[in-house]
Amino acid sequence: MTAMTAGTAAGSATGSTAVAVSLESVRKTYGDVRALDDVTWTFARGGFTAVMGPSGSGKSTFLHCASGLDRPTSGTVRVGGVDLGGLGEAKRTRMRRERIGFVFQSFNLVPSMDVEQNIALPLLLGGTEPDPARLAEVVGRVGLADRLRHRPAELSGGQQQRAAIARALITRPEVVFADEPTAALDPRTSRDVLRLLREAADATGQTIVLVTHDPMAASWADSVVFLSRGRIVDELASPTVAAVMSRWESL
Template identity: 85%
Template sequence: MMTMTAEATVRATGPEAVGLDSVTRTYGAVRALDGITWTFPRGGFTAVMGPSGSGKSTFLHCASGLDRPSAGTVRIGGVDIGRLNEAKRTRLRRERIGFVFQAFNLIPSMDVERNITLPLHLGGAEADPAWLEEVVRRVGLADRLRHRPSELSGGQQQRAALARALITRPEVVFADEPTGALDPRTARDVLRMLREAADLTGQTIVLVTHDPMAAAWADSVVFLSRGRIVDELAAPTVSAVMSRWETL
């Protein structure tokens, strides 16, 4: 088995981490996304907000390659993922994208270390010990590596899920309501770790959230309504996000 190191990870160059051109997604007669064109800059932290039914989850699924748009183009690191077959799309997601969801999605029978390194093992790689130690230190789980998920608090499980998202050194981390099931203090810890991933190691963070306090950690907030991007707020504050949110 190979070892996943910084040298073994292929990086695309250029300012764009994720690009969407005229992306539409329909489900029968329902148009969940309506011709979205947007670019997420490399190393940026963007929050995506919108009311229920605005298309937030569909937006994340299409932007990350979990779903195929009905029309339009999605690029990850300059690669048009619509041109890839399913096996290549799966490999791209595993190697270049990290995911964090509200549901922690940890494997109950595996300890924390095995859960964190699972994406590497699925790709036939082993963790770089120094990077594994760094990721575990960041999320504060050094003394929990031999515990199973059932032995962790909800906050610790989300920390493990975040470590799993970071272990492959992904170019982009998509986080879908990652603080929705957490208490305020633990939520702040998770958001701080996402902020550090952008600031310290240059990951691009795309955070889907309904929480103005969570959105305020981002560099900018993109607002969705009825499947369209209707506004962007740079350098957001909680009060500014709440004011814009009330008009959607």
Template identity: 75%
Template sequence: MRLEAVTRAYGDVTALREVTWSFPRGGLTAVMGPSGSGKSTFLHCASGLDRPTSGSVRIGEVDLGTLKEARLTRLRRERIGFVFQAFNLIPSMSVEQNVTLPLRLAGRDPDPARVAAILRRVGLAERAGHRPSELSGGQQQRAAIARALITEPEVVFADEPTGALDPRTARDVLRLLREAVDVSGQTVVLVTHDPLAAAWADSAVFLSEGRVVDELTAPTVEQLLRRWETL
């Protein structure tokens, strides 16, 4: 995935300023920055949820800016997975129904063996028939990760996925995202303000005032904290 000179302006406010960046296939990249640095706008433009004012975003050989809305929606459904802080599970559906929703929206019949395997992978095999209200926060986030992975997407965007979780549960969620990279070869982009979460990444990219200002490779918590203090 590559962003080339991406700028996003909302009226008089410019949230991203000519950002050029590539994300390696099969890597976990943390995107960090203070409030107002452009992290959410970066994620929205990179994932096709929003369109840049100028510049281009490519996933593989596809320029997202050339796609009409219906084709862009289909690409997001088939090639991109999303994990959000608020889980975004449908309350009236069971865990299994939530997890298989992207497949059914795409007109694909879920493979029972595949569904069972991914529920086991996230530790929810015994909770498949439960609704979100019957789950803990960590279980809901694991269900959201299973939903993001069920279509075997090329890229998974995780927006503050541990922000509402206690440290132990957050570690379990981050381990699942790490496994998506190490075991399945997927690309994960983790937007976070938490150095403990970013330390799971292969690299950390820092945004400030809508620009990429630094990158740390194989970052440690101490390195991340020191760099954060200078933003």
């Protein structure tokens, strides 16, 4: 396979209003190791894209750079047209809190807070009280209305992940990055989590970028981007589990 640049499926949007996230000639190095190697790609607004690749392919580095959690060594990352490299740390933090949502494998809930407080945390950190109607909407969407006073330790793994998804959605972010959100869950709970992410893209037009090693999870996306040795080497539109597995095995 040969390295690809933006231009197909989820990476095809060219107008700035249609692009949620763009990476241009992005490189990330750690000493002599090049984790990302001249990556150029765009994610269309309202799209659901899975990112896959073998261990060490650069998936986590790709997510961290695309989301503003880390700075690339060189190249440009834009979210909603805003160049993250041009922002100071305080503005980058505010950007991540208000316009970018995160869902992680380890949930990252605050143990001392109840479910409602954990969901509202991005707003509270910004000095804003949650709108009751918005909170009720998000809580209802993830099915946790009867768990709002529970702390994370009192929830199942699936309930904790649904709380993490609600927290990612509460600010109406333009894009949600999900890093292996189903890896620690059983198949049924995984489907519930993936359905919530799918609905976020379909019902609200939010952009979802899902990093996963699971072909079943990837099949929920509109397209799958494959990484190998820090480069985007392939893309699969309208993925099925069988098609994802076939491409995966050829990397």
